[in-house]
Amino acid sequence: MKKLAIIGGGIIGLTLANYLDLTKYNVTVFDNPVGQATKASAGIISPWLSKRRNKKWYQLAKDGAAFYPKLVQDFSLPHTVYQQTGTLILRKDGDLGSLMQLAEERKQSAPEIGNIQLLTAEQVTEKLPLLQAQPALFITGGGKLDGASYLETLRQRALTKMITIKTDTAKLSRIHDQWLVQTSDETEQFDAVALCAGPGLPSLLEPLGYTTDIRAQKGQLLAFETSFKNSGSWPVAMLDGESDLIPFEDGQILVGATHENEGGFDLTPTKEAFSLLKEKTVPFLAESTFFDTYPAAYRVGTRAYTSDFAPFFNYLPDNPTAVVASGLGSSGLTTGPYIGFLLANYFNEGNNNWENYQKPIGTYLSK
Ligand SMILES: Cc1cc2nc3c(=O)[nH]c(=O)nc-3n(C[C@H](O)[C@H](O)[C@H](O)COP(=O)(O)OP(=O)(O)OC[C@H]3O[C@@H](n4cnc5c(N)ncnc54)[C@H](O)[C@@H]3O)c2cc1C
Structure with missing residues (x-):
């Protein structure tokens, strides 16, 4: 041994x-x-529509996402740990056509992306009631992991x-x-x-x-404990910018995250991060009162990245x-x-x- x-x-x-x-x-x-x-992470498992051009990275990320069903089975992960609730992708300029095309192309080699649907504004708010009525792309293969x-x-x-x-x-x-x-x-x-x-x-x-x-990169995200019901089954929303909305069980809503290269190993929560994330997120929301009603707990962690x-x-x-x-x-x-x-x-x-x-x-x- x-x-x-x-x-x-x-x-x-x-x-x-x-x-x-x-x-x-x-x-x-x-x-x-x-x-x-x-421990600090946001939880999004949805790499397929990334704009990154590094093919080896994409291969790894795609195979990493495809590995999740096996992981869930091998370790009997309950839905409070991992849930495949799908991903909504929003665009400020409304250009969802090219995104849809990219998704269809990527699906050729990544069937785990699931169904790809262009949702109407009404369908979007039905899926995630916090969002403002606006069309979005929905892919059913996306999931969320509570790190x-x-x-x-x-x-x-x-x-x-x-x-x-x-x-x-x-x-x-x-x-x-x-x-x-x-x-x-x-x-x-x-x-x-x-x-x-x-x-x-x-x-x-x-x-x-x-x-x-x-190198070390500081990442901050905001965690709100709200009274929204059914949030566990809501999909993740990838907003157009440096912010995403990740609803977990029992009204827990995560908003994040920042990418602060100069922050390195620093773990201090900052008001600047709160303002930045609020500014990037609120334009997409119909229901944004949680930013003011519920105090946000900060999650701060250190990512490692290479040149x-x-x-x-x-x-x-x-x-x-x-x-x-x-x-x-x-x-x-x-x-x-x-x-x-x-x-x-x-x-x-x-x-x-x-x-x-x-x-x-x-x-x-x-x-
Ligand atoms: C705010 C934030 C949001 C994120 N959101 C997402 C997301 O939505 N989707 C996604 O895919 N990824 C996300 N990530 C990235 C993801 O969390 C990380 O890439 C991943 O968790 C890194 O895992 P790891 O095991 O390499 O490192 P870590 O999780 O950092 O684990 C390394 C561990 O080693 C310990 N350690 C280091 N040196 C020593 C030592 N000498 N002795 C003992 N222990 C040591 C560290 O303290 C740490 O506990 C996010 C990250 C952050 C910070």
Whole structure:
């Protein structure tokens, strides 16, 4: 039995832990969740109509979204954790024709996009009563994931499978053919490591002599606890701008999120974020009183991103017993579970057919 340490217990780390073959590995997860992106996230799983041109990223995001039904089944995720309620896409200029065309094209290779419908203004308000009457594109394949509840479900699952979870910051070093993981109270030896530390990856790799192309980006979103009924079954609305509306169960309405490169690791909620998100969202709403009626709780997290905004996951160029995964940016709830699954396949079976999904690892790591 080999000892494997996972450093970082966000969506990649805990998914990987739960897919590992525990007849082969004795697993410990180290996580210090300060600023964790997964817990702070908005929850949208709907990558198909992205304007990004990076084909490898799109392939990964598309396959990541297609992986969700398996994920839901494998981990028996209840609808309070993941729900496929569809996505409404709105455009200020009303140009939904080209979007519809793009959706039809993308559906050729991504049937999981589901039905594509151009909805009338009345149909839109029927689906999501908070929205102003305006036409929108509706795709039935879109879903929403409650990141914090997902992690809690996977954490409980991991504990019942005798996976150890330690809440502490870990440091990494290498002696002979062993990895040393040091926390505040002990140092443990491991045969293999998975570094799923989001924006914390550069400091983990720095003592090993690596420079890592990862930056930290601050993201803020607003969470309103409202008295709206049936919000759990409402679809996500992707508004035309830097704001989306994500309704969850029991009247919880999320609005977000910001992308603040200069904010880095800062976790302070700001009035500027509130004003920006309000300004971007209210023009699309018929019912916007919740901005004034209910106090908003802020969710602030740190995303990791690379120079070309593409994620990477691979083993270290000089050591196949260590894998790294980071740079998931704004779409990590979509790609993260699939990356965790692929990394588990690497440890379980030695599979590493990943080149369709990313540039060579040397693009992001150098010594
Ligand atoms: C506000 C916001 C909204 C978002 N909305 C969406 C969305 O709608 N759809 C979507 O697909 N994606 C969204 N994302 C992106 C998504 O949340 C992230 O890309 C994804 O969660 C990253 O997962 P991860 O496992 O790589 O990192 P994380 O979730 O950040 O987990 C990494 C963990 O490692 C820990 N760690 C780091 N270093 C160490 C160390 N040395 N020792 C111990 N622990 C360590 C961190 O503290 C953290 O807990 C959003 C992100 C934010 C911030």
